[in-house]
Amino acid sequence: MELTGCCFALDVPPTWRMETNDGVVIATSDESFAGFTPNVVLRESRLTRPAPTSLAAASQANLAVLSTQIPGSFFFHVEAIPDANATPGPAERRRLWAFSTLKIPEAHGNALCLLMIQDLLVVDDVITEVTATVPLMAWHRGSMYESILDSLRPLPPNARRVPHTDSDVFGVDLDDWASNRDGAPREKLDIQPDPVPALAGEIATLSEGAFKALDDLTVLGRSRRTSKFSAAGRELRRAGLIDDPGALTETGEWVATHLRNGRHMAVAADSSPPQLLTLWIGDMTVLAISHLTDTATGRITHRIVHCLTDDIPRLVFMWLELQPSWDMTFEITCSQAEFIAKLQTGAPPGTVPDGDAAEFTRRRWVAVSLIGPDNEKDAPEVAWAMARPRGVALLTEGTNADRVIVSRNPAEPFWQVLTRALLNLAEGEEP
Numbered sequence: 001m002e003l004t005g006c007c008f009a010l011d012v013p014p015t016w017r018m019e020t021n022d023g024v025v026i027a028t029s030d031e032s033f034a035g036f037t038p039n040v041v042l043r044e045s046r047l048t049r050p051a052p053t054s055l056a057a058a059s060q061a062n063l064a065v066l067s068t069q070i071p072g073s074f075f076f077h078v079e080a081i082p083d084a085n086a087t088p089g090p091a092e093r094r095r096l097w098a099f100s101t102l103k104i105p106e107a108h109g110n111a112l113c114l115l116m117i118q119d120l121l122v123v124d125d126v127i128t129e130v131t132a133t134v135p136l137m138a139w140h141r142g143s144m145y146e147s148i149l150d151s152l153r154p155l156p157p158n159a160r161r162v163p164h165t166d167s168d169v170f171g172v173d174l175d176d177w178a179s180n181r182d183g184a185p186r187e188k189l190d191i192q193p194d195p196v197p198a199l200a201g202e203i204a205t206l207s208e209g210a211f212k213a214l215d216d217l218t219v220l221g222r223s224r225r226t227s228k229f230s231a232a233g234r235e236l237r238r239a240g241l242i243d244d245p246g247a248l249t250e251t252g253e254w255v256a257t258h259l260r261n262g263r264h265m266a267v268a269a270d271s272s273p274p275q276l277l278t279l280w281i282g283d284m285t286v287l288a289i290s291h292l293t294d295t296a297t298g299r300i301t302h303r304i305v306h307c308l309t310d311d312i313p314r315l316v317f318m319w320l321e322l323q324p325s326w327d328m329t330f331e332i333t334c335s336q337a338e339f340i341a342k343l344q345t346g347a348p349p350g351t352v353p354d355g356d357a358a359e360f361t362r363r364r365w366v367a368v369s370l371i372g373p374d375n376e377k378d379a380p381e382v383a384w385a386m387a388r389p390r391g392v393a394l395l396t397e398g399t400n401a402d403r404v405i406v407s408r409n410p411a412e413p414f415w416q417v418l419t420r421a422l423l424n425l426a427e428g429e430e431p
Helices: 054-069 144-150 176-182 208-220 231-238 250-261 309-320 336-345 356-361 414-426
Strands: 002-004 008-011 017-021 024-028 039-047 074-082 092-103 111-123 126-135 165-167 201-207 263-269 275-281 285-293 300-308 330-335 366-371 382-386 392-397 403-408
Touching (some): 002 024, 054 126, 111 300, 126 144, 201 208, 208 250, 250 285, 263 309, 263 414, 275 309, 330 356, 336 403, 356 403, 366 414, 382 414
Antiparallel strands (some): 002 008, 017 024, 024 039, 039 126, 074 092, 201 300, 263 275, 263 366, 275 285, 366 382
16 A cells, blocks of 8 residues: 655555544554554655755754653664665665654553664655654564665655645754765764663662662572661662561562572673673563662662563663664774773774774774673673764674674674574573
């Protein structure tokens, strides 16, 4: 079925439903997943000041506002996709990928993780924005939702009408390095404000003493720290984790059960100070604890939250504060000593080729690891180096155990590698 707006059209399955509301065209699936119905929304606007940078400006404007409009939502990946229909600017469209969330009754009050895929295309003086939204659990690479977006095209000139709204977005802060490399306007991507956390439930934030008392209760069934007269005991009571006599409440027992029996994994960042996120996975739910160190006092606090298993990628991406970055292609091989020196002092790791590798190397690196439940493994499940604003490169061992390979491959974006590993570990499978 053809979904048509004023100036653009795209194809959706014939069984989908379509409606138009004040110039916005909405198509909804005939299937639902966990109570959410996938949908595609087509919006069009007339550009009041069209320019070769209009596409970049619109993309950057969307990056800046999503996390402020929908709590827990943020973009994590941006692509420049060739499109011969785009005129008069660069012959390309933008594809922006975001995580969002929605609390629904079918998820028992938990938040369902949603994947939003958004295409932007400028033709003459009209820009269209098409957004497909689907539960992460119902998506796979090369899904029909990408096929729907790929079908986006302008209507023949004689079939077009004037859009209902105007767009006056024209200012853009360009990424000079990426623009010069690609010969096209490239907007800066690391401009998103920190997303407002939106989890199914924030259980508590505990001091080191209260967390140790909770751990004692979990392992031993008792703790001398839970007295009414102790600071830890008062803290656990205020958090609703123990009752007046000092026994675990229903919430406290839920936390303890996950700590005792859940499948365990962790994400560790070798930053200053070091950061750690630990997760315990039950049947469908996850207990997540972020361990935060105050740089001024050195005190550690433990923030305890819970979510559904399919929401783990959104939680981890949000904790890592991942920002989109422009695609790069490179492979750097260095020794362990050179790699450690780069992390600690910023010294370039040996001989680095020109181009993408040189740009990535001149940034500060932070090493991060995903650690699975198998404590006998010498290596993490996935390891990577973060180099803001140039994104992430995977870390792997070379043929020689003393060598480290730092690489980027646009054909397999990092977000897909990490999402797959997280969900596989949550299901008890190999990443």
